[in-house]
Amino acid sequence: MISIARVALIQVLRRKTYWVLLGLGLAQFIMFWSVIYALTQLQLPDQVKQNILREFGFSAQMDEQRDNGYMVFMERQSVVVMILLAFSGSLLVGSDFRQRTLPFYLSRRIAKRHYIAGKLLAVSSLILFLTVIPALALFVEYGAFTSGLTYWRDNWRILVAVLAYGGVLCLVNSVWLVSLSAYLQRAAPIAIIWSSLLIMPGRLGEYLWKASDNEYWRLLDPWRDMRLIGQLFFGKFRKDFDRGLAWWGLLLISAITIVAFIALVRRVRAVDVVE
Amino acid sequence: MCKPSSNQTKWKVLSLVLLDLQNLSRHFGQVQALREVTLRLETGTIGLVGNNGAGKSTLLKILLGLLPPSSGSGTILGCDIRQTGLKLRGRIGYMPEAAATVPLLKGVEYVALSGDLYGMPFRDARRRAHEVLNYVGLGELRYRRLDEYSAGNLQRLKLAAALVHDPELLLLDEPTNGLDPAGRLSMLRLLEDLIAETGKSLILCTHLLKDVERMCTQVVVLHQGTIAKSGPIEEMTRAAENRYEVHWRDASSDFLSRFRSSGGTVLHQSELSEALVALPETWQAKQLFELAAQCGTVITRLREDDDDLERLFMRLTAKETKGTQD
Numbered sequence: 325m326i327s328i329a330r331v332a333l334i335q336v337l338r339r340k341t342y343w344v345l346l347g348l349g350l351a352q353f354i355m356f357w358s359v360i361y362a363l364t365q366l367q368l369p370d371q372v373k374q375n376i377l378r379e380f381g382f383s384a385q386m387d388e389q390r391d392n393g394y395m396v397f398m399e400r401q402s403v404v405v406m407i408l409l410a411f412s413g414s415l416l417v418g419s420d421f422r423q424r425t426l427p428f429y430l431s432r433r434i435a436k437r438h439y440i441a442g443k444l445l446a447v448s449s450l451i452l453f454l455t456v457i458p459a460l461a462l463f464v465e466y467g468a469f470t471s472g473l474t475y476w477r478d479n480w481r482i483l484v485a486v487l488a489y490g491g492v493l494c495l496v497n498s499v500w501l502v503s504l505s506a507y508l509q510r511a512a513p514i515a516i517i518w519s520s521l522l523i524m525p526g527r528l529g530e531y532l533w534k535a536s537d538n539e540y541w542r543l544l545d546p547w548r549d550m551r552l553i554g555q556l557f558f559g560k561f562r563k564d565f566d567r568g569l570a571w572w573g574l575l576l577i578s579a580i581t582i583v584a585f586i587a588l589v590r591r592v593r594a595v596d597v598v599e
Numbered sequence: 600m601c602k603p604s605s606n607q608t609k610w611k612v613l614s615l616v617l618l619d620l621q622n623l624s625r626h627f628g629q630v631q632a633l634r635e636v637t638l639r640l641e642t643g644t645i646g647l648v649g650n651n652g653a654g655k656s657t658l659l660k661i662l663l664g665l666l667p668p669s670s671g672s673g674t675i676l677g678c679d680i681r682q683t684g685l686k687l688r689g690r691i692g693y694m695p696e697a698a699a700t701v702p703l704l705k706g707v708e709y710v711a712l713s714g715d716l717y718g719m720p721f722r723d724a725r726r727r728a729h730e731v732l733n734y735v736g737l738g739e740l741r742y743r744r745l746d747e748y749s750a751g752n753l754q755r756l757k758l759a760a761a762l763v764h765d766p767e768l769l770l771l772d773e774p775t776n777g778l779d780p781a782g783r784l785s786m787l788r789l790l791e792d793l794i795a796e797t798g799k800s801l802i803l804c805t806h807l808l809k810d811v812e813r814m815c816t817q818v819v820v821l822h823q824g825t826i827a828k829s830g831p832i833e834e835m836t837r838a839a840e841n842r843y844e845v846h847w848r849d850a851s852s853d854f855l856s857r858f859r860s861s862g863g864t865v866l867h868q869s870e871l872s873e874a875l876v877a878l879p880e881t882w883q884a885k886q887l888f889e890l891a892a893q894c895g896t897v898i899t900r901l902r903e904d905d906d907d908l909e910r911l912f913m914r915l916t917a918k919e920t921k922g923t924q925d
């Protein structure tokens with residue numbers, strides 16, 4: 325399982341275009357790192373600080389009214405993640421089906437479950453590197469620049485929320501992407517369908533919401549659902565109504581993920597039946 | 600347990616038996632890929648031949664434990680094929696027919712990955728990858744990416760990936776597929792050397808019967824999911840002695856019926872005026888000419904049936920097809 329994940333990551337890191345996306349993720353991290361540095365280390369006028377906070381919607385405390393900064397960071401990073409995943413599904417999974425590499429894997433001393441777990445781990449690692457790990461680095465940075473142990477101790481829930489939200493992003497996105505790639509296999513269809521899945525239902529949900537004034541239609545947007553689940557972990561909602569929606573979102577995302585996983589298990593097999 | 604638990608003698612006896620299948624069948628929905636296959640083969644080099652759809656790949660996948668049989672039972676290397684899939688694969692090296700490459704990987708990484716997947720520790724897999732790549736003649740190319748390998752070198756690379764964990768048995772699916780004559784020859788030489796040096800058992804699944812004749816001592820001919828014939832190649836081709844392919848004119852004569860009544864056998868008659876015949880033991884070719892003259896028949900062509908595997912295969916599969924149609 326580990327070797328499959330390691331090889332998959334080597335494949336991604338060998339493609340130069342992916343470095344551009346990884347660079348974008350890094351740039352965003354540096355920006356947030358700089359914001360924390362500016363807010364905590366530089367003697368800036370209050371007005372400037374307020375402007376920065378407003379611009380980034382940033383709060384590093386659990387009990388403040390503003391959005392949690394770590395959550396905002398992870399949300400923004402997930403845009404980069406989605407683009408990266410849209411283009412890496414074909415390389416990581418689709419090529420195994422196109423070039424009939426599955427029998428190569430499955431004729432070795434591994435079972436189907438090892439293959440699937442390896443691929444999910446690879447995709448999860450990409451998401452982890454771009455969201456959870458830099459968010460944790462920001463958490464460490466903020467504590468180190470402010471009150472150190474006291475900050476980390478008082479805000480341990482942020483740590484848990486980052487890990488939990490990151491876990492949801494990793495699990496959901498990896499299962500969805502690997503399943504989609506196993507069926508579509510080629511880069512263009514995967515990228516188109518992946519993007520459409522994350523954009524079109526959202527647009528439709530928003531239209532139906534406005535037309536019927538029923539907020540539940542917004543659950544059609546899987547990206548927003550994941551955001552709501554994140555807000556559930558961070559304990560902060562932009563609207564009170566969102567708290568109820570978040571549980572429905574969790575239910576919906578879980579159901580889709582289970583269906584996608586079953587479809588993936590059915591798709592991965594060493595033998596193609598030729599009639 | 601995979602290994603036999605009884606005494607040493609039993610182990611020795613079992614170790615000679617490479618595979619032993621009893622009434623093995625496999626169907627995919629309505630399609631019957633294998634029917635009641637019963638087969639016992641000893642260790643050595645075995646050719647598995649058959650037309651497209653004959654059931655070769657299905658049999659290979661069952662032997663690898665990738666596919667359970669629908670019914671029947673069997674052992675391979677002394678292991679039950681129904682129960683020991685993962686353990687069994689550790690003792691078998693499989694080279695798939697398809698490209699089966701991993702994009703952007705280097706040759707040595709691909710072979711090391713194969714070792715990893717066979718359960719070798721990472722360092723050992725890496726070290727062995729270098730060794731087997733040298734052995735198959737890809738030492739210089741080991742750091743090239745897979746998409747830079749030629750078809751011939753890719754086949755060698757896949758062989759290296761199958762050899763990396765030093766298996767007891769090699770299952771090679773069309774190893775010379777898509778190679779030019781020089782590449783094919785080079786691959787066969789490599790395999791010959793490998794078998795001679797290591798004494799590994801080999802199951803060679805191919806359409807190229809010349810390859811089987813050259814490489815293997817035993818052959819299994821699969822046709823429409825059943826075993827059309829199996830056994831040592833030498834025995835099969837030896838049985839061809841005293842057989843002739845005969846063409847004649849004047850088909851209205853009773854040439855063939857008189858030939859039969861003289862003790863000859865008509866093995867296969869493809870046209871009205873041509874047949875494959877086996878002469879009676881005491882006969883020579885001139886007696887066939889004499890018989891033809893008595894019948895007023897002119898033999899236009901007489902050719903000793905130097906029965907190679909290809910002709911045997913054609914006859915077996917043609918006969919079987921005719922039988923099925925009848």
